[in-house]
Amino acid sequence: MSGLLLYDAQPQQIPRCYDTGVSRIMVMGDTGSGKTSFILRCVNGTYRDIDSGVYMEDIYRRSLNLPLLLHDPAFQGDHDVQEFLDSAAYDRRALPKEVDFLDAAPFEIADFSELRNQQILQSDAFLLCFDTTSEESLLNLRTYQRRIERVRGIDDNVPILIVATKADMLSERKVGSPEILETMARFELPYEHNFFEVSSKHNTNVKSLFVKALIMVEKYKYQQRYLAQQQLEQAQTQVPEEPQTPIPTPDSSSPTSDTDIGPVASNVQLIHMKDSGDIQAPQPQQQSSRPPRSKSHSSRSIIISEKTDAIECSPNEKRTATATPRKQHSDSCCVIC
Numbered sequence: 001m002s003g004l005l006l007y008d009a010q011p012q013q014i015p016r017c018y019d020t021g022v023s024r025i026m027v028m029g030d031t032g033s034g035k036t037s038f039i040l041r042c043v044n045g046t047y048r049d050i051d052s053g054v055y056m057e058d059i060y061r062r063s064l065n066l067p068l069l070l071h072d073p074a075f076q077g078d079h080d081v082q083e084f085l086d087s088a089a090y091d092r093r094a095l096p097k098e099v100d101f102l103d104a105a106p107f108e109i110a111d112f113s114e115l116r117n118q119q120i121l122q123s124d125a126f127l128l129c130f131d132t133t134s135e136e137s138l139l140n141l142r143t144y145q146r147r148i149e150r151v152r153g154i155d156d157n158v159p160i161l162i163v164a165t166k167a168d169m170l171s172e173r174k175v176g177s178p179e180i181l182e183t184m185a186r187f188e189l190p191y192e193h194n195f196f197e198v199s200s201k202h203n204t205n206v207k208s209l210f211v212k213a214l215i216m217v218e219k220y221k222y223q224q225r226y227l228a229q230q231q232l233e234q235a236q237t238q239v240p241e242e243p244q245t246p247i248p249t250p251d252s253s254s255p256t257s258d259t260d261i262g263p264v265a266s267n268v269q270l271i272h273m274k275d276s277g278d279i280q281a282p283q284p285q286q287q288s289s290r291p292p293r294s295k296s297h298s299s300r301s302i303i304i305s306e307k308t309d310a311i312e313c314s315p316n317e318k319r320t321a322t323a324t325p326r327k328q329h330s331d332s333c334c335v336i337c
């Protein structure tokens, strides 16, 4: 199996919604489902046959001129694009300048790796790809969808798009509309917005999917920033109550736990840190039920275990770096100063 790649090596501290420079899209699906072909079509507009069975995990970066893309004549009169251009989420000062695609290696339902979770937490949208010539590849999408749900929480409406690939292979097609509709219903995703059928070979629908995914990321991040702001305002209006500390008497019973330790000298400060990472994110992050996010806005990627041979492509197309050990923290600690 190939090594797992992370966009950011550092433990996350700032929520992804505040990273307005880069959109991160994680592409999942079985081996052979057309992930790499789709990404290469998006990143450099090319297609070439890839030996089946060859897979590796990689991150591909592409520069973005989102206003130019949105004003492409192909999207003239497109309802979704027009609606986005007219919405508050279209903020020209905060448009991404780059997009990172994580071409994820397939995984099993029993893969509980923390790195996999981090990949999912560090992504802004997910493309779940299946091959229209393989019914099994469609059924396997459940694994990826469940994992996203488990890691991000069911209330997180992070964009998830279902992508049917190899639309040009009509004579070998095994997946029809009923199966697709059933999958969309099971995933509770609207068919008309979250389903795309593409052919990377013939370059059909690829640009449309790319642009719609970027729009969804922008809307999602905007919504997340709005929610974080609201939580912050709510927290600021709540006046904290004075804690009622009982005065210990000389005959009180002896301490039984680390929270029951009797009087503390005034020059001693006890800090109890549960699930501590590095210093926690600013206010919005603390209000959020999400795990801590990456501090780094740079999109350095690291490879954690062994790296497989990478597909030939230009240096700015594929980025990997060396492994950096993550800091380990105990579950709780007591600082005396």
Ligand SMILES: Nc1nc2c(ncn2[C@@H]2O[C@H](COP(=O)(O)OP(=O)(O)O)[C@@H](O)[C@H]2O)c(=O)[nH]1
Pocket: 029, 030, 031, 032, 033, 034, 035, 036, 037, 038, 048, 049, 050, 051, 052, 054, 055, 165, 166, 167, 168, 169, 198, 199, 200, 201, 202
């Ligand atoms: N006919 C056709 N073949 C495709 C298309 N996309 C990918 N393939 C082929 O399907 C195989 C698997 O594609 P690949 O991108 O490597 O899938 P991955 O393992 O999910 O990354 C390769 O032989 C590709 O050339 C497509 O749109 N049409």
Ligand SMILES: [Mg+2]
Pocket: 035, 036, 037, 054, 055, 056, 103
């Ligand atoms: Mg591949």
